[in-house]
Amino acid sequence: MIAVKKYQKLLINIGIAVVIYVLVMLAIQFGWVGRQLLSMIVPVCTNVMMAVSLCLIVGFLGELTLGHAAFMSVGAYSGALVSMNLPLPGWLSLAVGLVVGGVVAALAGVIIGVPVLRLRGDYLAIVTLGFGEIIKSVFNTLGITGGASGLSGIPLMTSYRNFTLVFILTLIVVVVVSNLVKSRQGRAICAIRDNYIAAEAAGIKVSKYKVMAFVISAFFAGVAGVVYAHNISILKPGNFDYNTSIEILVMVVLGGMGSIRGSIIAAVILTLLPELLRGVADYRMLVYSIVLIVMMLFNNSKFKEKLMARRQAAKVSKEA
Amino acid sequence: MKRKFLCAGLTAAMVLSLAACGESAGSDSQAAASGSESQAGAAGATAEFIVGGMGPLTGSAASYGISVRQGIEVAVNEINAAGGVTAGDTTYSLKMVFADDEATEDKAVSAYNSLMDQNINALVGATTTGCCMAIADISNQDNLLVVTPSGSGVDCVKNPNAFRICFTDTLQGETLADFAVNEMGAQNIAVLYSNSSDYGTGIRDGLVSKAEELGATIVANEAFADADVDFNTQLTKIKGTNADVIVVCGYYQAATYITKQAADMGLEIPFLGSDGWDGVLETVTDPATVEGAVFLSSFFSAATDEMTSGFVSTYEENYGSTPDQFAADAYDAVYVIKAAMEQAGSIDSDALISAMHQVQIDGLTGAGLSFDENGEPNKDAKFIQISDGAYTIYGENGGEETTAE
Numbered sequence: 001m002i003a004v005k006k007y008q009k010l011l012i013n014i015g016i017a018v019v020i021y022v023l024v025m026l027a028i029q030f031g032w033v034g035r036q037l038l039s040m041i042v043p044v045c046t047n048v049m050m051a052v053s054l055c056l057i058v059g060f061l062g063e064l065t066l067g068h069a070a071f072m073s074v075g076a077y078s079g080a081l082v083s084m085n086l087p088l089p090g091w092l093s094l095a096v097g098l099v100v101g102g103v104v105a106a107l108a109g110v111i112i113g114v115p116v117l118r119l120r121g122d123y124l125a126i127v128t129l130g131f132g133e134i135i136k137s138v139f140n141t142l143g144i145t146g147g148a149s150g151l152s153g154i155p156l157m158t159s160y161r162n163f164t165l166v167f168i169l170t171l172i173v174v175v176v177v178s179n180l181v182k183s184r185q186g187r188a189i190c191a192i193r194d195n196y197i198a199a200e201a202a203g204i205k206v207s208k209y210k211v212m213a214f215v216i217s218a219f220f221a222g223v224a225g226v227v228y229a230h231n232i233s234i235l236k237p238g239n240f241d242y243n244t245s246i247e248i249l250v251m252v253v254l255g256g257m258g259s260i261r262g263s264i265i266a267a268v269i270l271t272l273l274p275e276l277l278r279g280v281a282d283y284r285m286l287v288y289s290i291v292l293i294v295m296m297l298f299n300n301s302k303f304k305e306k307l308m309a310r311r312q313a314a315k316v317s318k319e320a
Numbered sequence: 321m322k323r324k325f326l327c328a329g330l331t332a333a334m335v336l337s338l339a340a341c342g343e344s345a346g347s348d349s350q351a352a353a354s355g356s357e358s359q360a361g362a363a364g365a366t367a368e369f370i371v372g373g374m375g376p377l378t379g380s381a382a383s384y385g386i387s388v389r390q391g392i393e394v395a396v397n398e399i400n401a402a403g404g405v406t407a408g409d410t411t412y413s414l415k416m417v418f419a420d421d422e423a424t425e426d427k428a429v430s431a432y433n434s435l436m437d438q439n440i441n442a443l444v445g446a447t448t449t450g451c452c453m454a455i456a457d458i459s460n461q462d463n464l465l466v467v468t469p470s471g472s473g474v475d476c477v478k479n480p481n482a483f484r485i486c487f488t489d490t491l492q493g494e495t496l497a498d499f500a501v502n503e504m505g506a507q508n509i510a511v512l513y514s515n516s517s518d519y520g521t522g523i524r525d526g527l528v529s530k531a532e533e534l535g536a537t538i539v540a541n542e543a544f545a546d547a548d549v550d551f552n553t554q555l556t557k558i559k560g561t562n563a564d565v566i567v568v569c570g571y572y573q574a575a576t577y578i579t580k581q582a583a584d585m586g587l588e589i590p591f592l593g594s595d596g597w598d599g600v601l602e603t604v605t606d607p608a609t610v611e612g613a614v615f616l617s618s619f620f621s622a623a624t625d626e627m628t629s630g631f632v633s634t635y636e637e638n639y640g641s642t643p644d645q646f647a648a649d650a651y652d653a654v655y656v657i658k659a660a661m662e663q664a665g666s667i668d669s670d671a672l673i674s675a676m677h678q679v680q681i682d683g684l685t686g687a688g689l690s691f692d693e694n695g696e697p698n699k700d701a702k703f704i705q706i707s708d709g710a711y712t713i714y715g716e717n718g719g720e721e722t723t724a725e
Contacts, residue, residue, distance in 0.1 A: 036434035043426060149473060149518050150425075152453050234425050234453050275430055284420065285378045 053220035059258035062193030067128030073240035075101035075222025105222025374445030391650030449473035469649035477695035493526025510563035514570035607709035619648035652683035
């Protein structure tokens with residue numbers, strides 16, 4: 001009975017993915033939506049990847065990091081440089097770029113993972129903030145990255161016309177992270193979050209799992225960066241500052257930390273919202289901020305608690 | 321179980337509603353834009369030509385985008401009040417729609433696409449170099465006429481559909497070199513440039529190559545950083561040369577310190593500055609230190625010609641502030657598009673783009689504004705001289721004053 005239920009859950013998740021894919025493809029094919037929304041498809045996917053990968057650190061490992069955009073920029077720059085300079089046919093160079101971008105970002109994850117072993121909480125947050133600023137300054141001064149004026153002329157290979165590829169990458173990130181969390185390693189990561197000392201006493205190698213979470217998260221942020229780079233075709237160091245990191249963090253927090261589905265929904269909403277608010281012209285950012293505050297308040301309200309409690313009760317009574 | 325289906329159903333509903341939102345958002349913003357729009361075109365206007373505008377309205381560069389939007393608005397209102405634009409046998413009234421790109425590249429792409437959803441016929445934008453580059457290839461694929469008021473990076477106009485109103489940094493350097501050699505008669509030029517950004521180094525490169533081409537000698541070539549406050553090392557070095565002029569390629573903050581320290585040192589070589597000098601009089605403690613200095617500026621709001629004073633007074637009346645270079649560039653961009661429409665006799669993109677190479681207008685930012693085959697502007701540069709503690713047009717030559725179209 002339980003096995004059947006598990007099977008059903010998997011089927012439903014696949015069903016949701018297929019339905020979304022088909023709907024978006026149909027929208028692209030038949031021009032149901034305007035160009036503005038079409039151009040938002042890939043940013044939505046990259047933000048979903050960013051939010052889900054950050055969710056691993058913030059939601060499951062329980063550490064606050066303010067430098068996620070730095071991993072993204074490392075991946076974006078290295079992936080873009082590879083695909084621009086390798087004498088390979090387009091698709092192959094993009095594939096190599098994706099791998100290289102992810103791996104280089106993962107290496108950066110190892111570098112930042114070392115201080116992580118010593119620091120917790122607010123201190124770690126500040127270290128990652130500093131790390132992000134350092135990465136930004138490095139890209140600002142390096143000649144190969146085009147300095148402050150940016151790296152331009154990146155081939156447009158992950159625009160919405162290649163939605164299938166971007167969608168598959170996004171699915172991979174979501175599937176890997178959600179399966180990781182359910183695995184032995186994932187439970188160890190969650191144990192560190194829930195009680196550090198108890199986890200250590202139970203024989204969990206805390207440092208190993210912490211670095212692991214950081215590296216996996218950085219890898220996927222790097223992949224998201226490569227997709228970003230090949231969608232916009234120009235990279236500037238200033239676009240990966242702490243504001244971007246905080247934007248991603250807001251998505252994870254709004255989605256309810258530790259909920260992958262929540263992170264995805266929050267990423268979709270928060271990416272589309274500023275665009276859908278173009279109609280209110282001058283008040284756009286004001287309305288956006290107010291909506292953000294209202295959503296956060298709702299997330300923490302008694303009203304939502306009641307809703308959740310009722311849902312839980314219905315579930316329990318049905319199972320009984 | 322039921323919950324799962326509900327969840328799937330809701331997801332589908334959300335996707336669909338977002339799709340629906342796309343259309344309604346487009347028309348909403350169009351309605352909002354036309355609401356904030358001026359009076360509709362004058363009598364006789366039978367069709368609408370939509371001018372898109374793009375620039376940062378929020379974020380740290382917001383002042384640029386706001387200036388550009390207001391500059392476009394003034395020009396559009398003025399043209400409509402004068403009866404619109406006649407291209408071929410149709411008279412068009414202009415309409416502006418403006419999108420916020422926050423001066424970031426990814427937002428620029430979606431801002432551009434939201435403008436295309438509103439069927440713009442030509443684009444005045446983007447305001448910043450990065451955003452220009454982000455939309456360069458897609459706008460070329462759409463074959464849309466793009467006139468950037470202020471994107472000074474070289475690659476902003478690399479595609480045949482793109483033109484610019486402002487000088488590139490290199491061209492500004494060349495203009496300065498030309499002025500120093502031919503107007504001031506300098507043979508030995510000392511250069512002080514900011515190496516903190518493309519701005520200073522770009523001007524320096526253009527200046528040095530042009531000056532050498534004109535037969536002048538660069539006797540000093542000294543760098544500084546935008547945040548520097550002590551320039552004694554560089555100035556001492558320049559003092560030891562036989563320089564006829566010191567060209568300072570940087571912003572007014574640095575210029576303030578440089579002129580003061582040069583005066584303290586007893587250096588009596590005239591100064592020539594880049595357009596970043598605009599505002600230097602407001603920051604110096606003693607105007608005597610910058611007395612006689614000349615700098616390049618494409619727009620001078622205190623100019624007395626009819627066109628500039630008319631623009632400045634309308635602008636001040638509507639927005640309560642003095643227009644800057646961005647507003648003037650955007651204003652000129654709209655008039656350039658108007659001239660291209662009249663020249664082409666249609667609003668077909670291909671015709672408009674090829675007509676751009678034939679138009680010539682007298683703009684706020686320079687008389688005889690025209691475009692070469694690369695989309696770069698050819699226009700007379702304006703030089704501002706500081707005399708008696710006030711900005712004046714260099715040479716104050718009444719014969720060269722521009723007249724409004």
